[in-house]
Amino acid sequence: MAYETKLLERLKKREPNSIDEAVEVYTPYLSTVLYNMAGNSLPKEDIEEIVSDVFVALWKNADYIDLQKGTIRSYIAAAARNFALKRLNKKTDSVCIDDIELADQSAPIEQNTESNALWDAVMSLGEPDSEIFVRYYKFNEKIKEISKATGINVSTVKTKLSRGKRKLKIILSNAREML
CATH class of the missing domain: 1.10.10.10 (Winged helix-like DNA-binding domain superfamily/Winged helix DNA-binding domain)
Structure with missing residues (x-):
């Protein structure tokens, strides 16, 4: 935890090498999270782009991260999941969740x-x-x-x-x- 506290302080001060260090330390972890979540549903390029998006979000939102509520690791994992879910949803043409019935079945919707x-x-x-x-x-x-x-x-x-x-x-x- 002491390491994350120091890293977060450096990120908040916008020290350029701090984001490089975060990328080096957390990229393997993020890649694992994304692979476990999406498997082969996302191409390698999409996963790489999501990893980049996560680090951009980390850099932009460092001031809002509270280590009392979680870790940098948990923040970036949640961000990666959210980016991946958005990406996967864009690829879905038509989806139906079992047994969900709408109250008003008569209204036509595309x-x-x-x-x-x-x-x-x-x-x-x-x-x-x-x-x-x-x-x-x-x-x-x-x-x-x-x-x-x-x-x-x-x-x-x-x-x-x-x-x-x-x-x-x-x-x-x-x-x-x-x-």
């Missing part, structure tokens, strides 16, 4: 619009819920695999999926009413 609204709603669930949904519904990962990758208990993953589906029904129902 498939693409509905798909975008669905994934926007999934992303609004926040971490780790959105990651669990993407892993389960987009990549068809088993609950045990998700549990292992996220470090969350199997029963908690099941609960998050169940509660998340209820939240999504409400979010999507409200979105449809607004149209």
Whole structure:
């Protein structure tokens, strides 16, 4: 923790070599996080671009990072997941989450619009819920695999999926009413 505190102080002072050091220290970790999350769904170039975006975010947001609430490592991992999920969502043409029914089925909505609204709603669930949904519904990962990758208990993953589906029904129902 002392190392991260010193590094964060240097980042806040905008010392040029501090970001170089962060890149050197954390790039292997970020690459592992992204590979575990996206597997082969993203090309190497996209992963490299996401890693770069994470370090730009670290540089820009260093003043807002509070080491009392987490570590630099946890900040960059969360940022990497968010960038990757956004990238993966852009690649998704049409997605349907099992058993989610909208309250008003009579209102016509284009498939693409509905798909975008669905994934926007999934992303609004926040971490780790959105990651669990993407892993389960987009990549068809088993609950045990998700549990292992996220470090969350199997029963908690099941609960998050169940509660998340209820939240999504409400979010999507409200979105449809607004149209």
